[in-house]
Amino acid sequence: MAFFKDSNLITDPLGDDNPITIQVLGICSALAITAELEASIVMSVAVLFVMGVGNVVVSLMRNMIPSKIRIIVQLIVVATLVIIVDLVLKAFAYELSKTLSVFVGLIITNCIIMGRFEAFALANGPWRSFLDGIGNAFGYALILIIVGFFRELLGSGTLLGIEVLGNPIDKTGVYAYGYENNGFMLLAPMALITVGIIIWIQRSRNPALVED
Amino acid sequence: MGLKQNLHNFKEKNKDKKWLPLFNAFHTFLYAPNEVTHNGTHIKGADDLKRTMNTVIMALIPCLIFGMFNAGYQHHFAIGEISQVSGGFFSPEFWTLDNLSIGAWKILPLVIVSYGVGLFVEFIFAVKNGHEVEEGYLVTGMLVPLIVPVDIPLWMLAVAVVFGVVLGKEVFGGTGMNILNPALLIRAFLFFAYPTWMTGDKVWVHGADPRVQDIAEGASADVISGETILGSLAQNSTEMMDSTQELWNAFYGFIPGSVGETSTLLILIGAIFLIFSKIGSWRIMLSAVVGALIMGLIFNFVVDSEWITGSSKFYGLMSTTFWHHLMIGGFAFGVVYMATDPVTASQTNKGKWIYGFLIGFIAVLIRVFNPAYPEGIMLAILLMNVFAPTIDHYVVQGNVKMRAKRLKAKTA
Numbered sequence: 001m002a003f004f005k006d007s008n009l010i011t012d013p014l015g016d017d018n019p020i021t022i023q024v025l026g027i028c029s030a031l032a033i034t035a036e037l038e039a040s041i042v043m044s045v046a047v048l049f050v051m052g053v054g055n056v057v058v059s060l061m062r063n064m065i066p067s068k069i070r071i072i073v074q075l076i077v078v079a080t081l082v083i084i085v086d087l088v089l090k091a092f093a094y095e096l097s098k099t100l101s102v103f104v105g106l107i108i109t110n111c112i113i114m115g116r117f118e119a120f121a122l123a124n125g126p127w128r129s130f131l132d133g134i135g136n137a138f139g140y141a142l143i144l145i146i147v148g149f150f151r152e153l154l155g156s157g158t159l160l161g162i163e164v165l166g167n168p169i170d171k172t173g174v175y176a177y178g179y180e181n182n183g184f185m186l187l188a189p190m191a192l193i194t195v196g197i198i199i200w201i202q203r204s205r206n207p208a209l210v211e212d
Numbered sequence: 213m214g215l216k217q218n219l220h221n222f223k224e225k226n227k228d229k230k231w232l233p234l235f236n237a238f239h240t241f242l243y244a245p246n247e248v249t250h251n252g253t254h255i256k257g258a259d260d261l262k263r264t265m266n267t268v269i270m271a272l273i274p275c276l277i278f279g280m281f282n283a284g285y286q287h288h289f290a291i292g293e294i295s296q297v298s299g300g301f302f303s304p305e306f307w308t309l310d311n312l313s314i315g316a317w318k319i320l321p322l323v324i325v326s327y328g329v330g331l332f333v334e335f336i337f338a339v340k341n342g343h344e345v346e347e348g349y350l351v352t353g354m355l356v357p358l359i360v361p362v363d364i365p366l367w368m369l370a371v372a373v374v375f376g377v378v379l380g381k382e383v384f385g386g387t388g389m390n391i392l393n394p395a396l397l398i399r400a401f402l403f404f405a406y407p408t409w410m411t412g413d414k415v416w417v418h419g420a421d422p423r424v425q426d427i428a429e430g431a432s433a434d435v436i437s438g439e440t441i442l443g444s445l446a447q448n449s450t451e452m453m454d455s456t457q458e459l460w461n462a463f464y465g466f467i468p469g470s471v472g473e474t475s476t477l478l479i480l481i482g483a484i485f486l487i488f489s490k491i492g493s494w495r496i497m498l499s500a501v502v503g504a505l506i507m508g509l510i511f512n513f514v515v516d517s518e519w520i521t522g523s524s525k526f527y528g529l530m531s532t533t534f535w536h537h538l539m540i541g542g543f544a545f546g547v548v549y550m551a552t553d554p555v556t557a558s559q560t561n562k563g564k565w566i567y568g569f570l571i572g573f574i575a576v577l578i579r580v581f582n583p584a585y586p587e588g589i590m591l592a593i594l595l596m597n598v599f600a601p602t603i604d605h606y607v608v609q610g611n612v613k614m615r616a617k618r619l620k621a622k623t624a
Contacts, residue, residue, distance in 0.1 A: 178365055178367070179367075180365075180368070180406055180408075180409075182371075182405040182406070183404060183405050183406065184401060184404040184405035185405070187404060193379060196379075
């Protein structure tokens, strides 16, 4: 089902080659910032930008980079891009950049990015690298948004800051019936468990993904 | 041969149906199954899984019944209807029908929800995976109502039970495969998810919360003591447990706390029963008590040598006489019924000593240094559950090394 040549570079990471659930990369940010859906989305967009541009840049430079110092070069590329993201966030979305705090800077160490630079961009042309970059970023974003959705809904009773379940203090909506927010959902262990449940569902639907 | 034969025939007829495990579970609960093994010679012990589980449940029943009386007593005491128990264990003001009825009204729903939801999840997984329903939940389902506060909303308990059974047990492969004690996992989930219902001074006594509001609104302020002894010690109050009567009350269990864990006396009887029937490991129980006593002694020593003063926020719990730790909070209950869980504990005898000792040691450590979690035994057991396989590994390796050395010395 190829829409165009190499379209599988985008579709694979969404499903059976997902960077988080299958390659198990980039877990730390998936745990740290998914307590709110908005933060998950912004983080996804930031990673999308860094991955897309970074993969193309590394791919363009791949024949010039001496292999002994390639990690340093890759780090410089990703660090530059992350600083751009960080400054843009600080300029236009200051509150959010405070919520994400250090985790924007930590995109530099996100294993997905370095992993794709190493595994893909160094060996492929710019167009294919671009597709691979945004494909993996979409795969990352998909999981982040699913986790963020459930954590914010069950943990705070809101979605994107909107009180979809009612107000817990005025006891409106479901809170009138004794419902309470699940504080555990806001803690990092529950993010890990949520990712684990996604992995469980994915692998029980497709047993070929189960490793020994 | 009325019912029994009919059941057997019914089973023969429905052999290939998907929901047979569900029927099997009820059937074997009532009767011995009619299947026999055909080949080979077998020696079959009478103490199968079901017998083991039932023994533990029998050991838990006194705690459950006591819990019902205690829930009622604490409720009536808190609203000022009766005075504090002043006699011994058989004080007439405690063992009244009035107390029992309130307790049963509050606690039986907890038991029903715990069993209903837990067994339902087990049935779903059994039918889905095509295996028999295992007896593992029988004990968990009884433990859960005993370790939660009496006023916990039933839907919270249900959510926690689903979480604990699915993620604590079924994902690892069901009964006997779990790493963590499912009952404690359920409690830990409640503890972190709904902390306002699991800690503080208002949750342990039925009706304490509305009572506090009444007083705030101007009702006459009679007795209201909703706090557990551990809770007030963590607030640095030291006046608890200084009279002999209060000590005996704590030992008999006439104190606020989770449903079934207050009576150290009944837990002791349960422990003797478990040890005598060889279901619970006396090594774990003894070493956990020793661990707690040593940690308590260390803290007492720190206080006695005046390294910390009364202004320290740890003073209240640090200065608690070391052996009082055994009677307050859920320590005794956790050590006797949870730490000895044969699946999650260490398997080797030497490992059991280490495992138990560290549980007691860490439980008191968490109690003292983490006032946000006044009860350390839950976290201590969960932590050691994780380490139990590691302990076993090193015990076995140590044994292998020792024997290899001995062999070498012999052959050389």
